Amino acid sequence: MLLRFTALLVSLLACPSVVHGQIVITFDTLPAMGNAPGVTVPLANRLSNQLAATLGVEFSSAAPFVAVVNHGTPTPSVPNIIGGASAAGALSYSAPIHIRFVDPANPASPAVTSAVSVRGDLTAIPGTATMRAFGVDGSLLGAQTVNDVPGGLLLSLAIPGIHRIELTQTSATIGMDNLTFFPVTPCSGQQAYCTAGTTTNGCVPSISASGWPSAAASSGYTLQVQQVDGQRQGLIFYGVSGPLAAQWGLGSSFLCVKTPTQRMPVSNTGGAVGQCNGALSIDWRAWTSSNPGALGTPFVAGDMVYAQGWFRDPAASKATNLSNALSFALCP
Secondary structure: OHHHHHHHHHHHHHOOEEEOOEEEEOOOOOOOEEOOOOOEOOHHHEEOOOOHHHHOEEEEOOOOOEEEEEOOOOOOOOOEEEEOEOOOOEEOOOOOEEEEEEEOOEEEEEEEEOOEEEEEOOOOOOOEEEEEEEOOOOOEEEEEEEEOOOOOOEEEEOOOOEOEEEEEEOOOOOOEEEEEEOOOEEOEEEEEEOOOOOOOOOOOOEEEEEEOOEOOOOOOEEEEEEEEOOOOEEEEEEEOOOEEEEEOOOOOOEEEEOOOEEEOOOEEOOOOOOOOOEEEEEEHHHHHHHOOOOOOOOOOOOOEEEEEEEEEOOOOHHHEEEEEEEEEEOEO
């Protein structure tokens, strides 16, 4: 009975409409408080991550939630709007509203959309409202400021790679309604997987990445393998067909990337002989951008990539060893 009730509640919370491929959240099926600025927002009227696993969107303000408010008829869709909440948890239209997009399948991972808009309530009071859009890396992608007008203001930005928007205003009176956005695309969601081999010197190499893998960018996503034997030759390779876990020779390494694979340039690991202070590193996005015939190119948002490090280990089986592997999805 409890499971059925929970499923029904989630369905009611989501209840979006789809217009020309866009999701529109009207907030009208959510329980709402009265329009009373300064009053503590009741628990039932706090909206934060309830829609994360269904629509990929989360809300916060100066408090870790926004308020759902029954504003009556002067709203783009009757009767509810959302307003900010002060750090103390009270309804406050002067507090900013933060809206963040996440992967519905894994809300801890970021996602992006290519267009966002929101309407203001229909009562015009002198002042302005501003929407700022940010990428996954926190960079400002764009901003728009408009005057409050009779019939409700409209804030709208269409920019690839929007991960978060911030809504602010000068009049401290405007409630927001009809949040509209294109369905989200998971972004990065990088995850280490598979088992690294232990080298004959006792090193256990580990792969990681820094930056963000934007399909539109020509650089900015670096793969690195650390804790490698010093002064060895090695490289990083990748594939686009999926993960794998196949024994590599008679040692402890596993081949973790399905064929076909793409090798990138050979380099020296540096460090000292006999030590685990060597490393391999390459800007994967710069290399794939400058090699248009490489496996998987041209990449588009949502493509999955699987990468692993390979290096010489003369005393090991096959005279080589492998790191663990890393999977990631490309951002717009």
